Amino acid sequence: MATSRSSSTFPRRAAALRLLGALGLSALLACGPSTAGAPPEVEFPADALATEVTASGLKLELRTSPQPPARGVLGVQYRVTTATGAPVDGLSLDVVPWMPDMGHGAATKPEIQTASQGTYVLPNVYLAMPGRWELRTHLTGPGAIDELAAPALQIP
Numbered sequence: 001m002a003t004s005r006s007s008s009t010f011p012r013r014a015a016a017l018r019l020l021g022a023l024g025l026s027a028l029l030a031c032g033p034s035t036a037g038a039p040p041e042v043e044f045p046a047d048a049l050a051t052e053v054t055a056s057g058l059k060l061e062l063r064t065s066p067q068p069p070a071r072g073v074l075g076v077q078y079r080v081t082t083a084t085g086a087p088v089d090g091l092s093l094d095v096v097p098w099m100p101d102m103g104h105g106a107a108t109k110p111e112i113q114t115a116s117q118g119t120y121v122l123p124n125v126y127l128a129m130p131g132r133w134e135l136r137t138h139l140t141g142p143g144a145i146d147e148l149a150a151p152a153l154q155i156p
């Protein structure tokens with residue numbers, strides 16, 4: 001009897017472990033970048049929320065969706081041009097959302113999508129707290145571009 005009980009218990013335990021594994025995997029997939037289908041289109045307004053000029057003269061325009069920004073998940077768009085207004089494509093961006101007054105970052109690192117005409121889109125910037133956030137951005141790319149920018153957002 002003991003053997004028949006254990007033989008029926010083990011498959012059940014194995015099935016429960018498989019279920020937990022599947023739940024864990026789907027939770028990971030839900031947090032990671034979506035691979036199914038095209039990325040969602042994020043709409044941005046015509047007017048920039050902020051404009052910043054880097055040390056070497058790159059101009060970086062910031063737009064958000066929604067604009068003005070709200071607490072939660074935001075779409076962010078950068079439009080990068082040279083001092084003479086030519087779009088700068090082919091940049092690699094590293095973006096760290098940061099709350100300088102409190103000395104902490106965001107829970108998730110933003111995904112970055114490259115578009116054309118010097119446009120870069122971060123579809124899912126997660127800013128969980130109200131207050132002033134900086135998007136600490138390191139831009140590297142063609143022509144030995146190595147620049148820092150930190151446009152600020154006020155989250156109500």
Ligand SMILES: [Cu+2]
Pocket residue numbers: 099102104129131
């Ligand atoms: Cu904070």
